[in-house]
Amino acid sequence: MKADNKKKEKRSWPRIVGAIALVLIIGTGAYAYSVYQSVSNAVDTMHQPIEREKSEKREKEVTLTKKEPFSVLMLGVDEREGDSGRSDTMIVLTVNPNNNSVKMLSIPRDTRTEIVGKGIEDKINHAYAFGGVEMSLNTVENFLDIPIDYYMQINMEGFKDIVDAVGGVTVNNDLDFTYEGVHFTKGDVTLNGEKALKYSRMRYDDPRGDFGRQLRQRQIIQAVIKEGASLSSLTNYNEIFGALSKNIKTNLTFNQMVDIQKNYKTVGDHIKQLTVKGSGTKINSIYYLIVTTEERGRLQSELKTQLEI
Known part of the structure; x- marks a missing residue:
């Protein structure tokens, strides 16, 4: 049982990486703009466009210069030699500059839903194994009935690198x-990447359960943002973007990241976490999380309001 628990704990941490990646792009963008060329080279490495130009659930593409709300799908991916990898973590961020907030929804990997393009119902994280980023985007869009404008694919080891990059x-x-x-003793503790990863994973020995783990995750996010925002050295700054470029793929371009920094810079201070509620069951001896139509409707309504659609 404890081994299973530790596996579950390890799957949870990429939500931290997702938030850090987006907020670092937003929060450190002003400094990035001042060293445009060197940073744009790093971002070029991260840039991995997909075939579709925009979501089918949007009439027209989001215009970031007009401060329109947008959404991002974060995929925490564990790619192993010889297979296509798994997206053990799927997080949807909906960003709205008008109410100055980000709503973060972590979709449980065992959620049973239609895999769009495959024609079957299966665990939602299998969409990545079947069809990569594009099938994941289409499947999440169908599940939540909202457009997904951008994606970020995060290497599972990236968290440690990013923490180490800010010192x-x-x-x-x-x-x-x-x-x-x-x-980990009570009081102020200084953590490198490896220790920060472990600090954010623990859940089952915390009397507050997942609430306690989420508290530690927010601490890590805020601490990384604080360290990143206080950097005055180009060397350190390049290390951060080096860590991001090695561990993140996205269809966001550098110019779009600059637009996000200019027009959405304060939203990262207001992140609200949403929860998918469901019931576990086994179908043909395979465990699934079943989410009711009513629960999906509740989530869809909240996210649509956030995206103003």
Whole structure:
């Protein structure tokens, strides 16, 4: 049982990476603009366009210069030699500059839904294995009935690199615990990438359960943003974007990232996490999370309001 629990804990952390990646792009964009050429080269490495030009659920493409709300699908991917990889984490971020907020929805990997383009019902994270980013986008769009404008695919090891790139982080820990051989004392603790990853994973020894883990995740996010925003050295700045370029693929261009920085710069301070509610069941001996039509409708309504559609 404990081994299974640890596996579940490890799957949760890419939501942190997703938030860090987007907020770093938003929050450090002003500095990026001042060193346009060197940073744009790093972003060119990250840029991986997809075949479709825009979502079928939009009449026209989002115009970031007009401060229109937009959405991003974060895929935390574990790619192994010999297979196409799995998106063990799927997070949808809906960004609205008019209400100055980001709503973050983490979709459980076992959620049973139609895999668009495959013609079957299966676990939602299997969409990536069947058809990569594009099938994942189409499947999530169908599940939530909203347009997905952009994507970010995140390498599972990227979290450690990004924390190390900002020189580590300091957080105030309110729970004395040991996880995977590392002891975390109460009070201020300074963490490198490896320790930050472990600090954010622990769940089952926390009396607050997932709430406690989410608290630690937010601490890491805020600490990385603080460190990244305080950088005054080009060397450190290049290390951050080097870590991002090695571990992230996205269809966002550098110019779009600059537009996000200019027009959406404060939204990263207001992130609200949403939860998918469902019931677990087995079908043909395979575990699935079943989400009711009513629950999907609730989520769809909240996200559509956020996107003003």
